[in-house]
Amino acid sequence: MDFDELEKLIRIFDAANLTELEVEAEGRRVRLARGLSAPIVHPVAHEAPSTPAEKAGRAPASIPSNGLADGGLVTIDSPMVGTFYNAPAPGEPPFVLPGDTVETEQVVCIVEAMKILNEVTAKFPAIIEKVLVENGDPVEYGQPLYAVRPLA
Amino acid sequence: MLTRILIANRGEIAVRIIRACREMGITSIAVYSEADRDCLHTHLANESLCIGPGPAAESYLNIPSIIAAAEVTDAQAIHPGYGFLSESAKFAGICRECNIRFIGPSATAITLSGDKSACRQAVRAAGTPILPGSDGTVEDPKRAFEIAKEVGYPVLVKAAAGGGGKGMRLVKNETDLRKALDVATNEAQAAFGNGGVYLEKYIEGARHVEFQVLADEYGDMVVLGERECTIQRRHQKLIEETPCSVLTPELREEMARAALHAARAVEYTNAGTVEFLLGPDGAFYFIELNARIQVEHPVTEEVTGIDLVREQIRIARGEPLGYDGVAPRGAAIEARIYAENPDRNFAPSPGRIGRCHLPGGPGVRVDTHIYAGYEVPRYYDALLAKVVARGRDRDEAIARLSGALSEFETEGVDTTARFCARLIRSERFRRGDLGPDLVGEHLAESQ
Numbered sequence: 001m002d003f004d005e006l007e008k009l010i011r012i013f014d015a016a017n018l019t020e021l022e023v024e025a026e027g028r029r030v031r032l033a034r035g036l037s038a039p040i041v042h043p044v045a046h047e048a049p050s051t052p053a054e055k056a057g058r059a060p061a062s063i064p065s066n067g068l069a070d071g072g073l074v075t076i077d078s079p080m081v082g083t084f085y086n087a088p089a090p091g092e093p094p095f096v097l098p099g100d101t102v103e104t105e106q107v108v109c110i111v112e113a114m115k116i117l118n119e120v121t122a123k124f125p126a127i128i129e130k131v132l133v134e135n136g137d138p139v140e141y142g143q144p145l146y147a148v149r150p151l152a
Numbered sequence: 153m154l155t156r157i158l159i160a161n162r163g164e165i166a167v168r169i170i171r172a173c174r175e176m177g178i179t180s181i182a183v184y185s186e187a188d189r190d191c192l193h194t195h196l197a198n199e200s201l202c203i204g205p206g207p208a209a210e211s212y213l214n215i216p217s218i219i220a221a222a223e224v225t226d227a228q229a230i231h232p233g234y235g236f237l238s239e240s241a242k243f244a245g246i247c248r249e250c251n252i253r254f255i256g257p258s259a260t261a262i263t264l265s266g267d268k269s270a271c272r273q274a275v276r277a278a279g280t281p282i283l284p285g286s287d288g289t290v291e292d293p294k295r296a297f298e299i300a301k302e303v304g305y306p307v308l309v310k311a312a313a314g315g316g317g318k319g320m321r322l323v324k325n326e327t328d329l330r331k332a333l334d335v336a337t338n339e340a341q342a343a344f345g346n347g348g349v350y351l352e353k354y355i356e357g358a359r360h361v362e363f364q365v366l367a368d369e370y371g372d373m374v375v376l377g378e379r380e381c382t383i384q385r386r387h388q389k390l391i392e393e394t395p396c397s398v399l400t401p402e403l404r405e406e407m408a409r410a411a412l413h414a415a416r417a418v419e420y421t422n423a424g425t426v427e428f429l430l431g432p433d434g435a436f437y438f439i440e441l442n443a444r445i446q447v448e449h450p451v452t453e454e455v456t457g458i459d460l461v462r463e464q465i466r467i468a469r470g471e472p473l474g475y476d477g478v479a480p481r482g483a484a485i486e487a488r489i490y491a492e493n494p495d496r497n498f499a500p501s502p503g504r505i506g507r508c509h510l511p512g513g514p515g516v517r518v519d520t521h522i523y524a525g526y527e528v529p530r531y532y533d534a535l536l537a538k539v540v541a542r543g544r545d546r547d548e549a550i551a552r553l554s555g556a557l558s559e560f561e562t563e564g565v566d567t568t569a570r571f572c573a574r575l576i577r578s579e580r581f582r583r584g585d586l587g588p589d590l591v592g593e594h595l596a597e598s599q
Contacts, residue, residue, distance in 0.1 A: 081203045082220045113220030138224030140201040
């Protein structure tokens with residue numbers, strides 16, 4: 001990152017009326033901030049871990065894993081780090097779509113790790129409410145994949 | 153080109169590697185377990201991802217998870233740090249098959265270094281003295297008795313796949329040998345999945361002196377001096393220093409040459425450490441070759457000015473060493489700060505750190521992953537920090553380390569800081585009269 005690029009960043013920062021902007025590229029990190037109400041006292045306070053999902057430009061799932069959130073939704077989480085596939089093979093229809101009902105042990109997606117396709121199954125009967133990741137996305141351990149409504 | 157490195161480790165060494173990457177303009181990718189969500193390495197890396205639950209077997213030792221993490225993050229290389237998968241030939245081999253560079257020696261060199269009895273044979277064939285003992289592992293207990301009688305008691309029973317004092321027993325007489333063989337075999341089987349044991353003569357009052365080696369991929373090798381690591385508790389190092397105060401320039405040179413021969417014997421590349429026992433009579437014996445960056449590497453860095461982690465990455469990138477002689481200057485001492493209570497036989501002391509103060513000042517370096525509010529997880533090694541002091545000479549290094557250790561504060565978690573401080577201030581340590589008994593003697597004194 002050179003001065004020209006930095007200047008550009010500052011203009012974007014100004015124009016967008018942001019209070020904080022952090023950019024990472026080629027192992028360098030630039031952080032612009034202003035008008036912070038409290039001083040940053042510790043490095044961990046402002047360096048949130050960047051998950052693959054965040055890198056892909058999406059907000060991390062806001063639904064907490066392993067617990068009932070508002071509206072009675074829970075999540076099906078990735079059992080491992082790998083690549084998320086919503087269908088058994090490219091071009092095939094997805095295992096599940098929003099609105100589908102799934103049974104216990106029904107396969108909902110595949111997470112590929114080291115060329116091995118690992119089937120992820122539902123642990124209880126539920127209705128799929130929302131798919132939280134895109135086909136082909138990298139996912140980490142414990143990352144929510146589906147928001148589901150359990151069928152009691 | 154090597155622009156993205158995944159760090160398959162945690163804690164202070166992961167932080168250390170992240171810093172080297174940052175300096176070299178390389179993107180660092182941290183992996184972490186659920187128990188390490190708030191560990192410093194998770195936050196300091198350019199990118200980080202969760203690879204599994206707390207137990208190491210399901211996260212930091214889980215090869216498929218780590219390889220998958222490298223693949224989804226487009227990492228070109230993996231730095232294994234120390235411990236965990238750092239000396240797994242299997243892991244190094246899989247990295248290679250997956251076209252990911254393993255920052256360390258070849259799988260073949262790891263296999264040979266890791267099988268301690270095979271390594272002893274290879275090194276002896278290259279002309280380096282080894283401790284009298286069994287040629288390879290002992291299969292038949294009868295043979296063990298013969299060998300022990302031959303070399304004379306006391307003897308050490310050691311695990312072929314060993315490390316960290318596991319599967320090791322000191323045997324003083326024939327009666328104890330049978331029991332020690334059984335216990336060591338079982339312990340080695342449980343800890344390493346390999347129950348092979350071998351015998352070595354135990355030398356009273358011997359010092360533990362190791363030499364740092366760097367080797368590039370073109371056969372060039374350099375020795376960066378020694379580290380004296382005699383002060384241990386439970387066969388684990390506590391205080392390390394360089395130079396070793398009892399080495400004459402001639403003996404140092406002779407041992408450095410032997411270290412080179414040993415490393416050549418296993419066709420070693422990257423950073424490694426050759427460990428020797430040094431008897432009170434000045435005779436030295438090869439013990440083992442550690443195929444990884446060592447915990448105590450900072451003392452060498454402090455006196456040579458060479459960044460060993462940076463050198464590991466450079467070598468992995470295929471760059472030649474290109475050294476024109478190395479001249480260490482001054483002295484450096486490291487104290488390991490474990491979350492342990494020395495007054496309760498070094499029992500682990502996990503928990504949340506309240507107030508936290510880390511020392512500083514001229515010649516003081518602290519490698520750590522802790523901070524105020526950090527919770528020490530119960531799953532991993534209890535090492536919290538390494539406090540290293542450098543001085544123009546040993547006395548200055550002791551004075552600086554002594555001051556630094558008295559500043560070290562971690563509210564709510566017991567550490568070895570005060571114990572290390574008392575030990576280095578002792579008359580015996582100042583005299584350089586180091587022996588394996590120093591820790592025990594000091595414990596007795598302080599109670």
